[in-house]
Amino acid sequence: EAAVTQSPRSKVAVTGGKVTLSCHQTNNHDYMYWYRQDTGHGLRLIHYSYVADSTEKGDIPDGYKASRPSQENFSLILELASLSQTAVYFCASSGGHRENTLYFGAGTRLSVL
Amino acid sequence: GDSVTQKEGLVTLTEGLPVMLNCTYQTIYSNAFLFWYVHYLNESPRLLLKSSTDNKRTEHQGFHATLHKSSSSFHLQKSSAQLSDSALYYCALRGASSSFSKLVFGQGTSLSVVP
Numbered sequence: 655e656a657a658v659t660q661s662p663r664s665k666v667a668v669t670g671g672k673v674t675l676s677c678h679q680t681n682n683h684d685y686m687y688w689y690r691q692d693t694g695h696g697l698r699l700i701h702y703s704y705v706a707d708s709t710e711k712g713d714i715p716d717g718y719k720a721s722r723p724s725q726e727n728f729s730l731i732l733e734l735a736s737l738s739q740t741a742v743y744f745c746a747s748s749g750g751h752r753e754n755t756l757y758f759g760a761g762t763r764l765s766v767l
Numbered sequence: 768g769d770s771v772t773q774k775e776g777l778v779t780l781t782e783g784l785p786v787m788l789n790c791t792y793q794t795i796y797s798n799a800f801l802f803w804y805v806h807y808l809n810e811s812p813r814l815l816l817k818s819s820t821d822n823k824r825t826e827h828q829g830f831h832a833t834l835h836k837s838s839s840s841f842h843l844q845k846s847s848a849q850l851s852d853s854a855l856y857y858c859a860l861r862g863a864s865s866s867f868s869k870l871v872f873g874q875g876t877s878l879s880v881v882p
Contacts, residue, residue: 694874696857699870712869713869755817
C-alpha cells in the first residue's frame with residue numbers, strides 16, 4: 655500500500671513566523687504535490703515536483719516555497735506566515751502517467767494566529 | 768484553462784435514498800480523464816473511481832459514474848445511501864495530453880447521510 659507521511663499533523667504558528675511542513679513518501683513516485691484545502695475552494699495546488707532538487711509553481715504559490723531534497727521528501731515552507739494561510743495542507747505523490755492515482759497524506763492542520 | 772464544477776456544496780440525504788453528486792468540467796482536450804476522490808473525516812483523501820472511455824460506466828464500492836463527453840459530465844451515483852457514505856467528495860480532471868498535467872479539483876461536495 656502506498657504511504658505518504660506528513661509532519662506535523664497540526665501546528666499553531668504566529669503571524670510573521672516561519673513554518674515548515676514536511677512530507678515523506680515510500681511509493682518510489684517521481685511526482686509530489688502540496689495542496690491546500692479550504693471550504694468552498696476544494697483542493698488547490700501550491701507547488702509540485704517531478705524530480706529531486708527541482709520544484710514547480712502550482713496555482714496558488716504566492717507566500718509559499720517548496721523544497722525537494724530527495725525523491726522521498728518534499729517540504730512546504732512559509733517564510734512569513736499570515737492569517738490567510740490558516741488551512742489544512744495535504745501532500746500527495748503519484749506516478750508520471752496522467753491516469754495515475756494521487757496518494758495523499760493525512761494532512762496538516764495549520765492555524766496562524 | 769481546465770476547470771471542474773460541483774454545484775452542490777452540501778447534500779443531505781436520508782439513508783436508503785439514491786445518491787447523485789453532480790460534476791461538470793471544461794477542457795479543450797478531447798482525451799480527458801475524470802476522477803472522484805473521497806475524503807472521510809480523519810482520513811486521507813483517496814481515489815474512489817476514475818473514468819473509462821466515453822459513455823462507459825465505471826464502478827467501485829457501490830458507486831458508479833459514466834463519462835459523458837457530449838455534456839462534459841461525470842456525475843457520481845449510488846443506488847442506496849449508507850450512513851458510512853458521509854464524506855467530502857471531490858471531482859477532478861486531468862485534461863492535457865502532455866506527459867505531465869496537473870489534476871484540477873472541483874470545490875467538493877459534502878455528503879451527509881442521516882437515519
